[in-house]
Amino acid sequence: MTERESILQGIQAATWSFEDATAYEVALDGMDFVVGAFSRLISEAEAANDTDRxxxxTAEQRRWASRRDGLTPADRAEVHAVTAECAPLLARLRGTT
Known part of the structure; x- marks a missing residue:
């Protein structure tokens, strides 16, 4: 790349709205909390020598991490689905339901 070339050269305009981007960020935050909650439970299971658990x-945590990595702001239906799933799942994982 020459000095005059922009690192933004070739980037297309976003195909999602500000609202889509905000909903996406909320979904990502929820998924981060889910992945973190699984980390705590995995540590507890390992400390108890419960290998199967x-x-x-770990498999469920990986599924959520993969889902997070594949999420895009343009997929509004999946963003909403993830957001709807995260709160009850977090409550269950945290033992507050």
Whole structure:
């Protein structure tokens, strides 16, 4: 890249709205909390030498991490689905339901 070339060269205009971007950020935050909650449960299972539970929790954590990595602001339906799933799942994982 020459000095005159912009690092933004070739970037297309966003195809989502400000509201879509905000909803996406909320969904990402929720997913980060879910992944973190699984980390705590995995640690507890490992400390209790419950290998089966640790493996099951790790698989579920990976599924959420993969889902987070594939999420885009343009997929409004998936963003809403994730947001709707996160709160009750977090309550269950935290033992508050």
């Amino acid at each position: 640790a493996e099951a929790l």
